[in-house]
Amino acid sequence: MAPAILLAADAPTLSSADTGFMLICSALVMLMTPGLAFFYGGMVRVKSTLNMLMMSFISLGIVTVLWVLYGFSVAFGTDHGSLVGWAGDFVGLGGIGKTDLWSGTTIPIFVFAVFQLMFAIITPALISGALADRVKFSAWVLFVVLWATIVYFPVAHWVWGEGGWAYDLGVIDFAGGTAVHINAGAAALGVILVIGKRIGFKKDPMRPHSLPLVVLGAGLLWFGWFGFNAGSWLGNSDGVGALMFVNTQIATAAALLAWLAWEKIRHGACTTLGAASGAVAGLVAITPSGGAVSPLGALAVGAVAGAVCAMAVGLKYRFGYDDSLDVVGVHMVGGIIGSLLVGFFASGEGQSDVKGLFYGGGLDQFWKQCAGVLGVLAYSLVASAVLAFLIDKTLGMRVGEDEEVSGIDQAQHAETAYDFSGAGGGVLASVTAPLAAAGQPKQTRKVDA
Template identity: 85%
Template structure:
């Protein structure tokens, strides 16, 4: 993510209608990723949890938008305070932002930068929800979402992308969210599930995806939207870095999908659609921090390595006994770590900066910086998220009652079900009745 730059008045850029339009399109693409994530997660759960999974993503569109306008943008991208948070009173409520005010050092309005960053703030907590499928009260999730973005996401975004943030000043490279988005969400997911425990029937009952077509649809929407997520993070399109990131996004995603499927075939004997979708997402996650720093050949390496590592990591929940329902830890945390650390090996010095990784003669300097950013964000998010979950569990309660979890969280929390097969002329019941009627008609005719 290109941070704010301090420019002399004589060098200040003018508003670019091309870059402004480009960034608005990218913002819309990133917004589409949250409904895409909802479909991706919604297809992976059992029928009785489909709507709850969709709603856990959609509610983020509502809650985080309001918090971002009220104070989130100011905390994340306001004037630095101690390298930990930002604060600019004009950003509070967007009250002091003029429609033609430019983001410092760039050719796009502040409003455009703010709305682009809003979409990142929305999808990050939505990523966490996949680990909590089937068992969390919707009210408790909503309260957790408010607390988490306030205490974790907004400050971490400042660390990584805000001018003066400690990780940014250290030189940690995170083009579009390997640390601030994916490691942050994956570590938070791990922290919460360690507190709230496993689903009823974990490792005993079958918990297969109820709709793989929905999973593939969601993965396709995520892949499509991710071009805005990644290419847009350079905040313009004037120097070729954005196009490099666009190309590397496609390349790494393809490599990760193929690597995951290859591992899956060798390990389990089949190429699955779930593996293809998960592998693609793993590649998208890994190239997010690194795509502006590596070459296209480096993108193949990043994607392939992440695809195999994430495919291996998703099975760890059975070995260690934590119930990461939809593999948020295995894909987002592990993929984010891989993509962030591989910058220290594959940075070419010909992309977003002249920083070179170990394989390009740059030594270990960038690698240790990446390690500092990765493990600081991981530890902070893991601990704070676990504490928040513990406090909510001891006060309002995080989990639905066991009988509601078994019977179906959709009906208990939302008074709805995802599929109604009893309607006249449709669904399973209607189809069965039609078959019976047709059979009786043939008998009469005979």
């Protein structure tokens, strides 16, 4: 986020252009959560589709309420000990006037608060992809409440809140490489180490049931990510937001191609799932770095992220942790790559004059980035594992074995994603009639559920 310290004589006034721009960016980031739901929903088996959609969608409700009550205050209130913030005026958003400006910007506090809210919403939703097929919905709701309160809100203060330890250290995280992606990826790893593997992991086929949904979700994420990234400068008057917009497109394209190149070399085919996953890996990696690197730097960041994340998703089979939809391999690894590469590719001509190693700046910024990455990763992993352990020992984190095998959608939501009962005869007739007319026996095909 943009540092916001100006002299009183230079105090800004409300800009309708910047305010409108930021409201649009906020709406784009909000769209990313339903986009993520489609992305994850298409990647699971039929019997888990609705549960996956709901694990993302419920975050829109839970985190919004928490943010209004106290989350905004903890994340962006007056600093306490470089760890948390607190401001009475931010509690309930009750002490904020509609034209009060966020410090050092030309946008109202309300606009900044709602923009940051959308970040807070999508971050726990990202975790859900690692837990597909096996978590009670009630346990997930409780986990989101606790995790947002204990992990996300304080970490957001560390990284973006004035006085937070990472902020004061000079860690560069333009739009959420540490606070969002490493945070969510480390949390996912912590939880899956507690709750264990899906039944049939590494034995049964667990293929995506709808690749068109996956591509739709990836497209919505890509679209919304322009607001996520470019909006994080909180204005549009000095060209930094434009640089971030361009770099977002470049890195995403490079990562998509790098992922497919790895697949072609390693497996002999370029898959649709790989293209979608590669695009997301590029979006993740450019999120912390895009305001600091040049377009050529963004190309390098994306290419590295696409190839390395493609390799990283296979580690779950080697090490035996069941990261259902590759949250660790894409978000944690991609966030680490993007954050650390700032220390090499920062040009000194973007959001600040900080230069990385390849631009003559030495390794000073790299070590700062390492501190930010390791601090967030360690805290999120441990805290998330502890929360999952406590919930598992009280409420119970996993559904029963029978429910997992038969389908978590019906067990947890009393619904299924696709209802063919009303068209059963017609569908069967449309398949079998041509075969019967040709004198061939009726045939059926087993669908992997």
